[in-house]
Amino acid sequence: xxxxxxxxxxxxxxxxxxxxxxxxxxxxxxxxxxxxxxxxxxxxxxxxxxxxxxxxxxxxxxxxxxxxxxxxxxxxxxxxxxxxxxxxxxxxxxxxxxxxxxxxxxxxxxxxxxxxxxxxxxxxxxxxxxxxxxxxxxxxxxxxxxxxxxxxxxxxxxxxxxxxxxxxxxxxxxxxxxxxxxxxxxxxxxxxxxxxxxxxxxxxxxxxxxxxxxxxxxxxxxxxxxxxxxxxxxxxxxxxxxxxxxxxxxxxxxxxxxxxxxxxxxxxxxxxxxxxxxxxxxxxxxxxxxxxxxxxxxxxxxxxxxxxxxxxxxxxxxxxxxxxxxxxxxxxxxxxxxxxxxxxxxxxxxxxxxxxxxxxxxxxxxxxxxxxxxxxxxxxxxxxxxxxxxxxxxxxxxxxxxxxxxxxxxxxxxxxxxxxxxxxxxxxxxxxxxxxxxxxxxxxxxxxxxxxxxxxxxxxxxxxxxxxxxxxxxxxxxxxxxxxxxxxxxxxxxxxxxxxxxxxxxxxxxxxxxxxxxxxxxxxxxxxxxxxxxxxxxxxxxxxxxxxxxxxxxxxxxxxxxxxxxxxxxxxxxxxxxxxxxxxxxxxxxxxxxxxxxxxxxxxxxxxxxxxxxxxxxxxxxxxxxxxxxxxxxxxxxxxxxxxxxxxxxxxxxxxxxxxxxxxxxxxxxxxxxxxxxxxxxxxxxxxxxxxxxxxxxxxxxxxxxxxxxxxxxxxxxx
Amino acid sequence: xxxxxxxxxxxxxxxxxxxxxxxxxxxxxxxxxxxxxxxxxxxxxxxxxxxxxxxxxxxxxxxxxxxxxxxxxxxxxxxxxxxxxxxxxxxxxxxxxxxxxxxxxxxxxxxxxxxxxxxxxxxxxxxxxxxxxxxxxxxxxxxxxxxxxxxxxxxx
Numbered sequence: 052x053x054x055x056x057x058x059x060x061x062x063x064x065x066x067x068x069x070x071x072x073x074x075x076x077x078x079x080x081x082x083x084x085x086x087x088x089x090x091x092x093x094x095x096x097x098x099x100x101x102x103x104x105x106x107x108x109x110x111x112x113x114x115x116x117x118x119x120x121x122x123x124x125x126x127x128x129x130x131x132x133x134x135x136x137x138x139x140x141x142x143x144x145x146x147x148x149x150x151x152x153x154x155x156x157x158x159x160x161x162x163x164x165x166x167x168x169x170x171x172x173x174x175x176x177x178x179x180x181x182x183x184x185x186x187x188x189x190x191x192x193x194x195x196x197x198x199x200x201x202x203x204x205x206x207x208x209x210x211x212x213x214x215x216x217x218x219x220x221x222x223x224x225x226x227x228x229x230x231x232x233x234x235x236x237x238x239x240x241x242x243x244x245x246x247x248x249x250x251x252x253x254x255x256x257x258x259x260x261x262x263x264x265x266x267x268x269x270x271x272x273x274x275x276x277x278x279x280x281x282x283x284x285x286x287x288x289x290x291x292x293x294x295x296x297x298x299x300x301x302x303x304x305x306x307x308x309x310x311x312x313x314x315x316x317x318x319x320x321x322x323x324x325x326x327x328x329x330x331x332x333x334x335x336x337x338x339x340x341x342x343x344x345x346x347x348x349x350x351x352x353x354x355x356x357x358x359x360x361x362x363x364x365x366x367x368x369x370x371x372x373x374x375x376x377x378x379x380x381x382x383x384x385x386x387x388x389x390x391x392x393x394x395x396x397x398x399x400x401x402x403x404x405x406x407x408x409x410x411x412x413x414x415x416x417x418x419x420x421x422x423x424x425x426x427x428x429x430x431x432x433x434x435x436x437x438x439x440x441x442x443x444x445x446x447x448x449x450x451x452x453x454x455x456x457x458x459x460x461x462x463x464x465x466x467x468x469x470x471x472x473x474x475x476x477x478x479x480x481x482x483x484x485x486x487x488x489x490x491x492x493x494x495x496x497x498x499x500x501x502x503x504x505x506x507x508x509x510x511x512x513x514x515x516x517x518x519x520x521x522x523x524x525x526x527x528x529x530x531x532x533x534x535x536x537x538x539x540x541x542x543x544x545x546x547x548x549x550x551x552x553x554x555x556x557x558x559x560x561x562x563x564x565x566x567x568x569x570x571x572x573x574x575x576x577x578x579x580x581x582x583x584x585x586x587x588x589x590x591x592x593x594x595x596x597x598x599x600x601x602x603x604x605x606x607x608x609x610x611x612x613x614x615x616x617x618x619x620x621x622x623x624x625x626x627x628x629x630x631x632x633x634x635x636x637x638x639x640x641x642x643x644x645x646x647x648x649x650x651x652x653x654x655x656x657x658x659x660x661x662x663x664x665x666x667x668x669x670x671x672x673x674x675x676x677x678x679x680x681x682x683x684x685x686x687x688x689x690x691x692x693x694x695x696x697x698x699x700x701x702x703x704x705x706x707x708x709x710x711x712x713x714x715x716x717x718x719x720x721x722x723x724x725x726x727x728x729x730x731x732x733x734x735x736x737x738x739x740x741x742x743x744x745x746x747x748x749x750x751x752x753x754x755x756x757x758x759x760x761x762x763x764x765x766x767x768x769x770x
Numbered sequence: 771x772x773x774x775x776x777x778x779x780x781x782x783x784x785x786x787x788x789x790x791x792x793x794x795x796x797x798x799x800x801x802x803x804x805x806x807x808x809x810x811x812x813x814x815x816x817x818x819x820x821x822x823x824x825x826x827x828x829x830x831x832x833x834x835x836x837x838x839x840x841x842x843x844x845x846x847x848x849x850x851x852x853x854x855x856x857x858x859x860x861x862x863x864x865x866x867x868x869x870x871x872x873x874x875x876x877x878x879x880x881x882x883x884x885x886x887x888x889x890x891x892x893x894x895x896x897x898x899x900x901x902x903x904x905x906x907x908x909x910x911x912x913x914x915x916x917x918x919x920x921x922x923x924x925x926x
Contacts, residue, residue, distance in 0.1 A: 114867030114903040247863050254868030255856045257803015257844035261869060264802035272797075297786070318793035391807045391815055391869045391902050440805070440869025441902045474808045672863065680866060680904025687902075706812035706900060715894035717906045 090223040094152040095174030098219035104131045109153035110163040113442040115735040116673035117163035119248045127241040128175030130199035143414035144433040156414040159447040161637040161733020176231040185222035186213035245672035262410035262437045265397040267467040272317035274324045277309035280699035286330040293323040336559040336699040348488045351509030351554035360531030361551040369503020369548025373494025382760040383572035385694040386484035392440025393477040396456035397469040405432045410439030412447035420450035424457035444564035482563025485511035489576040499588030503548035513562045532569040539638040543606035544599040567739035570636040578632040578744035609642040609662040617644035617660035630748025632741035639732030640664040643745035649768045656718035666730035675722040677734045685742030687712040772832045777846025787833030792816040803844035814899030817873035824880040844872040858916035866903035
């Protein structure tokens with residue numbers, strides 16, 4: 052497998068020359084990469100004369116393994132030698148020019164594979180048919196008598212064959228077939244195999260170029276501060292205070308709410324910005340605090356008006372007939388995505404062209420942001436994608452950093468400028484996991500069965516802030532992820548008398564899609580509360596869920612698999628407890644069983660057993676990596692993830708006050724991948740939903756202490 | 771001006787003495803494999819070796835590097851990614867986005883240099899780098915595997 056390249060048309064740029072052989076140089080995509088030199092067979096497949104196969108990946112590889120999975124899908128149908136496969140990103144500008152031949156570039160919602168498997172496989176199959184026909188023509192035999200394997204088209208009857216590389220040029224000139232038939236799952240040779248990732252090698256020796264590493268000839272560097280209070284403005288700054296500092300070019304206003312210092316190196320820009328006196332107009336939100344937001348959410352918990360997300364039977368009657376009812380209130384905080392690579396973009400602007408190099412989860416949106424900020428039409432702009440150092444939703448719907456970089460570059464025409472945020476800026480200017488609370492009331496009948504369930508969510512809507520056009524009569528249905536009657540995020544429990552609604556309360560802190568989005572808090576609410584109900588009923592939490600999962604066999608299957616593998620019901624060490632959680636999210640079914648203990652008030656997570664049914668498991672070892680990674684992300688959130696609001700701004704500023712889990716805290720993770728076939732589910736996010744509730748339920752089992760407010764932080768874990 | 775020995779070569783960098791080693795390496799020496807993640811020695815993405823010991827370069831001023839000290843970055847750890855840690859990482863497909871991995875690999879290599887057969891507890895103490903994607907289980911497995919590879923090399 053060859054190493055990942057950023058582009059087939061790459062230019063090596065020597066970086067600052069300071070010692071012979073020291074500089075590694077960089078490979079950067081400097082020009083649009085489609086169909087120059089080596090002809091493409093079709094949009095998805097380029098084959099060099101030496102049989103190297105380059106597969107085009109439209110979605111962004113940000114660690115989740117989508118490049119490998121999508122390449123497997125194309126290669127499966129293409130019939131190529133997998134060991135000769137490499138990959139590249141098509142550019143958003145070319146997608147625009149070619150009538151969106153690569154479809155959507157948007158990489159979020161665990162959609163990479165599940166929403167493009169059909170057309171990328173068709174792309175591979177189409178290329179195979181073209182290569183077959185070209186080879187058949189060259190051999191003077193009917194294409195229908197040829198077979199394809201390992202990048203070779205063979206005519207068995209005559210014993211002749213052609214390599215892909217020999218006929219790729221001719222194949223590119225043939226008209227594409229009207230219909231292609233895809234392989235059936237029993238014919239798959241690559242799909243379902245735990246093949247190694249195709250992008251690992253450059254991540255081992257520092258040669259992978261991230262956005263933060265971009266270095267163009269003559270490039271300047273920028274460091275930026277935006278008004279820390281959302282909705283505030285830049286009033287003024289005193290540029291004279293940094294005049295004469297080494298390397299500093301000048302300080303510039305960026306839009307109406309930010310200021311940047313531009314210098315020869317980023318470190319000089321950053322330290323000059325630190326020394327720059329800045330006056331802000333904090334605007335109308337300067338008094339907002341976490342306490343005031345909390346009061347707004349509490350009001351929403353009791354409000355009369357709310358959007359209904361799921362309703363069944365008569366919840367009043369169900370609760371009224373109950374032998375006992377239980378009510379609990381849960382809370383889930385703002386959180387920052389905190390990808391390890393801070394936001395950045397390099398932009399070069401001239402009066403008739405604007406180019407940006409940026410880590411983005413959505414190249415088309417990056418291009419649109421660049422065009423908007425540049426004052427030029429999209430056709431005069433281009434965005435070159437770099438694989439981000441983490442995305443988690445921060446780099447998908449929002450391209451504020453692209454916008455800023457272009458606004459800065461416009462003030463330095465014809466000069467590339469790299470804007471890199473500090474971690475502190477990244478923490479202050481997030482697009483935060485929405486804040487919500489939930490009040491849940493459940494009724495139990497005389498047999499300890501659930502007679503009714505009432506769930507009121509109060510809090511923030513992402514769509515209202517980000518895509519208001521996606522609201523339905525004012526309602527944000529995404530707020531009900533994992534609580535909806537059906538679909539990719541269906542509520543998997545059958546409850547006779549059910550009412551789930553949402554009182555939308557939107558604080559000024561900008562919300563965003565955060566890995567897992569709204570499944571994170573909703574599954575905490577439901578799975579922890581069901582656990583409360585099971586204990587109140589004196590019933591085993593697995594058994595209690597079993598009744599309710601009657602109509603959802605796939606959800607029940609993953610729950611049973613996790614519980615059984617974890618030894619549910621078997622004796623535990625003194626002080627240990629087990630907890631369960633299950634859900635359907637992003638079209639996959641996931642469950643977890645956690646085993647924890649609390650010693651001297653300190654939580655120890657011993658082991659988590661996780662089961663995933665994604666329908667089709669394209670690459671089981673990468674699914675395992677995503678499941679394990681989901682626990683790191685989800686449990687970091689559960690342990691520490693909270694952004695506090697004071698005076699309208701975010702208080703936490705770096706990983707010292709917004710920690711992320713370290714190895715010493717990481718439980719052993721055992722992953723069961725159990726694809727039942729017949730559907731395509733996502734894997735990057737679903738497991739996050741069950742991480743926290745499984746552990747919180749295990750804490751209760753171990754200690755009798757019920758945590759209802761996240762993160763755990765310094766809450767005492769013992770009663 | 772600072773003269774440093776980086777990856778076996780002497781280089782003179784036009785840099786203020788209080789500049790963190792991270793930025794001298796990234797911006798003056800052109801060695802961008804060492805990453806910026808936090809700037810306060812929390813995340814470890816900037817980990818390099820000074821005389822074989824792991825250092826968080828984002829808070830380490832260039833002026834603190836003593837004459838004669840040898841700095842090793844991810845680019846200089848081995849040729850062709852052949853260090854046992856890099857080989858183990860490749861074998862286990864440890865990286866996800868990869869941004870933290872230069873620091874992870876350098877921290878792991880330093881640990882194995884001092885302790886060729888680390889226990890899980892040793893790994894817990896030495897490996898405090900942050901990975902937001904969540905590669906931690908494969909980092910642990912990778913260190914154990916790298917220790918094995920190094921032993922196999924020594925035996926052969």
